Amino acid sequence: MVQVNKYGRRVVNEKMAYSDRARIHGVYDPNRREYPNLLLFMLYDDAVARSDSAHVMRHPIPMPGEDADYVITGDTWEDLAANVDGRLATLAGHVAGTRLDPSFVPNLVATVARFDELARSGVDLDFGRGEAPIGRAWHGPIREGSPNPTMAPFAEAGPYHCIILGAATLDTNGGPVIDAGARVLGVDGTPIPGLYGAGNCIASPAGEGYWGPGATIGLGITFGHLAGLGAAAEPVKPFDL
Ligand SMILES: Cc1cc2nc3c(=O)[nH]c(=O)nc-3n(C[C@H](O)[C@H](O)[C@H](O)COP(=O)(O)OP(=O)(O)OC[C@H]3O[C@@H](n4cnc5c(N)ncnc54)[C@H](O)[C@@H]3O)c2cc1C
Known part of the structure; x- marks a missing residue:
């Protein structure tokens, strides 16, 4: 071939x-x-x-x-x-x-x-x-x-x-940068309070790399889990209609 x-x-x-x-x-x-x-x-x-x-x-x-x-x-x-x-x-x-x-x-x-x-x-x-x-x-x-x-x-x-x-799109690699706790960082590099990200909507933690099959879903699950833990630990905020 x-x-x-x-x-x-x-x-x-x-x-x-x-x-x-x-x-x-x-x-x-x-x-x-x-x-x-x-x-x-x-x-x-x-x-x-x-x-x-x-x-x-x-x-x-x-x-x-x-x-x-x-x-x-x-x-x-x-x-x-x-x-x-x-x-x-x-x-x-x-x-x-x-x-x-x-x-x-x-x-x-x-x-x-x-x-x-x-x-x-x-x-x-x-x-x-x-x-x-x-x-x-x-x-x-x-x-x-x-x-x-x-x-x-x-x-x-x-x-x-x-x-x-x-060619087709497997996943995306661009978007907001997160830290090791899946917190979305602002342009000054500090976390935006209460905002988390994972998967295709953030800049991939793998950067330009593709580590092989499972790297995209694996990172999505890992950082999605961390985002969930972080969000659940956030202080309850008053919600005013
Ligand atoms: C053909 C193919 C094969 C792949 N094989 C592998 C593999 O073997 N291993 C691997 O690790 N990865 C693989 N991937 C990549 C992996 O599937 C994706 O990177 C991963 O599913 C992305 O997950 P996600 O939750 O970030 O985004 P998605 O799975 O794209 O989820 C985003 C969701 O948001 C919804 N949505 C979009 N806009 C809105 C809106 N405005 N309001 C509400 N909902 C909205 C969409 O409908 C979608 O359900 C493959 C991808 C493709 C296309």
């Missing part, structure tokens, strides 16, 4: 944790005045499509025989590109009018040839795929004989398949 942009080029280590991988979608190219990776095209061959592995990391590739209209298929790279571009035309209002560039197919052929060469050598000189432990851990069954467990050369003949990928 590779992920390429509308120019048919790989732009990211596909096996990065999703919170990091997704950032590539937002890269702006000031020369072309566009977001070239707004959509990425996840391409795989029929050996992947026909695999009967139900590994949790299989998603979004459907099981064989499963109906999934988001999978686009073509007998050759040319056919596949035409079908993907046709699908993009029907999605224009949702994909900011993105279409495949005319250079997509020739670039893709070169991209796949390069990827196959790197897969055979076992070293992704371009994006370091398979170097980080998380990339290897979040991976399905290994193709027999692959020196790099996260890479394998593409089948020489189609059919080939594509799933269009766009």
Whole structure:
């Protein structure tokens, strides 16, 4: 599997944790005045499509025989590109009018040839795929004989398949800052009396970091609990209608 942009080029280590991988979608190219990776095209061959592995990391590739209209298929790279571009035309209002560039197919052929060469050598000189432990851990069954467990050369003949990928929001990281007791801090850095926060409505205690699955809900529950304890311990205030 590779992920390429509308120019048919790989732009990211596909096996990065999703919170990091997704950032590539937002890269702006000031020369072309566009977001070239707004959509990425996840391409795989029929050996992947026909695999009967139900590994949790299989998603979004459907099981064989499963109906999934988001999978686009073509007998050759040319056919596949035409079908993907046709699908993009029907999605224009949702994909900011993105279409495949005319250079997509020739670039893709070169991209796949390069990827196959790197897969055979076992070293992704371009994006370091398979170097980080998380990339290897979040991976399905290994193709027999692959020196790099996260890479394998593409089948020489189609059919080939594509799933269009766009970025989405998992959680937010901005908002008022809280202290260790979940008290919301004012601009002077001191707690605002009686005001608590947790979860997505505050600046994440993890800052720019994403510590892995559960970090967002875990912090939400932890600081929500602290906020509840703090609020319950507040002195009772007179409530005047
Ligand atoms: C697809 C997906 C997968 C995820 N997987 C994981 C995971 O595996 N592990 C993990 O830790 N995190 C995961 N997250 C992130 C996690 O789910 C969120 O960070 C977390 O649920 C945020 O909780 P929250 O209570 O702060 O906000 P929310 O759950 O967004 O709650 C806010 C609530 O406020 C309500 N609301 C909004 N405006 C108003 C209003 N004006 N008045 C009244 N109510 C209002 C909303 O309807 C909502 O119910 C995932 C998120 C997504 C989208």
